[in-house]
Amino acid sequence: MKGCITFQYDINSTFSGAANELSFSLLSGRRHKLRRVPHIFNLELELPFHSETEVSIQENSDCFQFIIQTYDLGDDVRAQTIEILPNIKKIVIRGSKILAWAMDELELDLWRCQLPLYTRPELASAVYEDGELIVTVPKGEE
Template sequence: MPKKRNNIAIQYYINNTNGNNVGHRRVPSSGGSHKKLRRLPHIFSRVLELPFRSDADVSVEENPDCFRFVVETDSIGDVRAHTIEIHPGVTKIVVRPNGYLELSSLDDLELDMWRFRLPESTRPELASAVLTDGELIVTVPKGDELEENANDNNGEFRGAGGGWD
């Protein structure tokens, strides 16, 4: 197996302080290992955010038809799951108390929130949140749009180039 090359080059520019104002002098770092930085190819387009700190004990269950998130709480009242489109193609499910009005305010930006990256197979617009016996239960259904379109054909199979007339 060939050795992996690291391509990071760190350079420092130091002002010349000997009084002749010649300019800057470039000093390469002495680290020796170089690595080329890469940009991530994508961001996660679906995220669930719960109104708890990031270290909260949340039970995550994946079923064939949904994801279920269960957390014990006594500090919030009635809750609701809101779907917010942060950027075209990037959706966030935010669970907040019913009276909470400012969902997208950056003034109340809280970085230490419990978050979960949802796969593409989830349907954030159908998410629900229920408070039962001191437990917050958030359900995010799964389902591809292809499955929905298949159900809209009244039991008929349709495809391209099939020869069924």
């Protein structure tokens, strides 16, 4: 047998706990609401632009830089790290001239990028200069 790998797996033991919980839930009449999980990845950068916006991504030895040609965003642009759940974080860009629709709950079609786990989102920064938004996300140890 060429390249054959065999796994032994007891499916009954795996589903027995889930089946007991399901039967308890059905018998007791308890209902569970499904919650929307807004983030799949542990670390994510979200920019306040349409998902098809052209973004230049540069990787250096110590950071990632995301550069976007855009309209005047003002002097108060900043990166803010939001902890969605433990160990699930999102970096968002804030500022007085950033469109309000980008900060609403219905952030469906914004530009997003999954970040490697070794990045340091709490140290992320954003600056607007000469028609470019530059977001810098430092790296930690890999």
